[in-house]
Structures are given as structure tokens and as C-alpha cells.
Amino acid sequence: MTGSEDSEGKRRWRRPDVKRPDGGGRLTTGKQKVHKKKLGKSSREWVDRQLNDPYVRRAKEQGYRARAAFKLSEIDDRFRLLKKGARVVDLGCAPGGWLQVALERGAGSVIGIDLSPVDPLAPAEIIEGDFTDPVVLADLAARLDQSPDLVLSDMAAPTTGHKQTDHLRTLALAEAAARFAIAHLAPGGTFVSKVFQGGAQGELLEMLKANFARVRHWKPPASRPESPETFVIAVGFHGGNGPTD
Numbered sequence: 001m002t003g004s005e006d007s008e009g010k011r012r013w014r015r016p017d018v019k020r021p022d023g024g025g026r027l028t029t030g031k032q033k034v035h036k037k038k039l040g041k042s043s044r045e046w047v048d049r050q051l052n053d054p055y056v057r058r059a060k061e062q063g064y065r066a067r068a069a070f071k072l073s074e075i076d077d078r079f080r081l082l083k084k085g086a087r088v089v090d091l092g093c094a095p096g097g098w099l100q101v102a103l104e105r106g107a108g109s110v111i112g113i114d115l116s117p118v119d120p121l122a123p124a125e126i127i128e129g130d131f132t133d134p135v136v137l138a139d140l141a142a143r144l145d146q147s148p149d150l151v152l153s154d155m156a157a158p159t160t161g162h163k164q165t166d167h168l169r170t171l172a173l174a175e176a177a178a179r180f181a182i183a184h185l186a187p188g189g190t191f192v193s194k195v196f197q198g199g200a201q202g203e204l205l206e207m208l209k210a211n212f213a214r215v216r217h218w219k220p221p222a223s224r225p226e227s228p229e230t231f232v233i234a235v236g237f238h239g240g241n242g243p244t245d
């Protein structure tokens with residue numbers, strides 16, 4: 001059975017027509033009936049959200065692997081980050097919505113990494129592994145022929161139900177992603193990361209301000225209003241050597 005976290009960190013099942021292991025019946029969209037009787041409250045809410053969410057429908061119609069694809073499209077529409085030929089690294093890339101958008105918008109090379117397996121999406125290079133594992137990180141770094149222009153992170157720690165713990169774990173992933181970006185980005189490069197309510201704060205914000213010309217926060221319309229997530233966008237990487245743009 002395959003599964004991965006959705007953009008709000010909730011468990012999602014990659015094949016909505018596949019029977020779920022929690023005995024929750026077949027989850028289908030369109031005209032087929034949904035058997036929700038055996039589902040728990042949070043699973044029922046998840047099903048309702050999926051069925052009523054226009055972004056889920058649009059993702060299906062347009063062939064995106066995840067509704068999260070629209071978040072990157074909207075961020076790019078606003079901040080124009082995806083330049084033709086750009087070298088992109090996508091941290092927490094499963095099931096591949098952001099990879100699709102990056103390629104569609106002209107990225108020259110894309111490397112993605114995730115804990116979960118990702119169906120191939122040529123020419124993107126995909127690593128299955130834990131980004132916080134030094135061995136995996138070294139493998140990722142070794143695959144970079146040249147410095148990336150754009151480092152993306154949509155990584156979300158699996159939710160525990162304890163808000164503060166979830167927040168801290170996702171913040172730790174954003175900090176690790178920022179450290180990677182600072183170590184590898186090309187001058188003038190960009191870093192985008194999911195962060196939770198309140199945005200980048202403390203050490204993360206200081207790190208970004210010291211290394212990028214501008215740091216902004218933005219919650220794209222595709223990010224569910226009830227979700228605590230927002231995104232930090234840091235542009236003009238100068239690695240502490242003064243602004244490059």
C-alpha cells in the first residue's frame with residue numbers, strides 16, 4: 001500500500017480508488033459512491049475535504065500528482081523564481097507535484113528527495129531517503145554537478161496530533177533545508193520552504209536574513225486556510241558577502 005503526507009502533513013493515499021488499510025472502504029471521486037461508515041472522525045473529514053476541494057479536482061484534471069503543485073505554481077506566478085534552465089533541488093518531493101511544475105516551467109535540471117518512493121518523472125533525478133541522514137545528504141550533495149539556483153522544501157514531519165511538537169519538527173526540517181541551501185546555492189539563488197504559523201522565526205529567520213538579500217512570507221491561495229502552513233521565500237543569495245541583486 002502506498003501513502004504519503006499531503007501538503008498539510010496529513011496522511012494521503014496516492015490511489016484514491018485503492019482500498020485503505022483502516023477498513024475505510026473505497027475512496028473514490030466522481031460519480032462513484034463513497035463508503036465512509038467505518039471511518040473514524042478525522043478520516044471522514046479527510047475524505048470530505050478531498051471530495052470537496054477544487055484544487056484536488058483541478059490536480060486530477062490537469063494530471064498533477066498532488067494538489068500541492070498549485071502552491072508552487074502560485075508562488076512562482078507571484079515571485080518568478082523558476083527561470084529557464086534553472087537547476088532545482090526539491091526537498092520532500094513525493095509524490096512529485098512540485099517536480100512536475102518545476103519541469104513544466106523550464107527547469108534545466110531537477111533533483112528531488114523524499115522518504116517515500118516517487119514514481120519516475122524523467123528527466124528529474126529522484127533519491128529515496130531521509131534528508132536529515134548525513135549519508136543521504138552526502139549522496140545528494142555529490143549529485144550536484146553545479147550549484148543549484150533554487151532550493152525548494154515542502155518537507156513536513158508526519159503529524160503527531162500535538163500541535164507544538166508538529167510545529168517544532170517541521171521547523172527543524174526547514175532549518176536543515178536552509179542550511180543545505182546556504183551551503184550549496186549559486187550566488188543570486190533562491191530558497192523556498194514550508195514553515196508553520198508565525199513563519200520563519202529565531203535562528204531560521206536570522207540565518208536567512210544574513211545570507212539572502214530579501215526574505216518574504218506568503219501563503220498561496222492553494223494552501224488550505226485552516227492549515228497552519230505558510231511559505232518563506234528568500235531571494236538573492238549572497239552567502240553573507242553582501243547582496244548580489
Ligand SMILES: C[S@@+](CC[C@H](N)C(=O)[O-])C[C@H]1O[C@@H](n2cnc3c(N)ncnc32)[C@H](O)[C@@H]1O
Nearest residue numbers: 006007068092094095096097098115131154155
Ligand atoms: C507535503 S509533502 C510534499 C508534496 C510535494 N511538494 C508535491 O508537490 O508532491 C511532504 C513530503 O516531505 C517528506 N519528508 C518529510 N520529512 C522528510 C525527510 N526527513 N527527508 C525527506 N523527505 C521528507 C514526506 O515524506 C512527504 O512526502
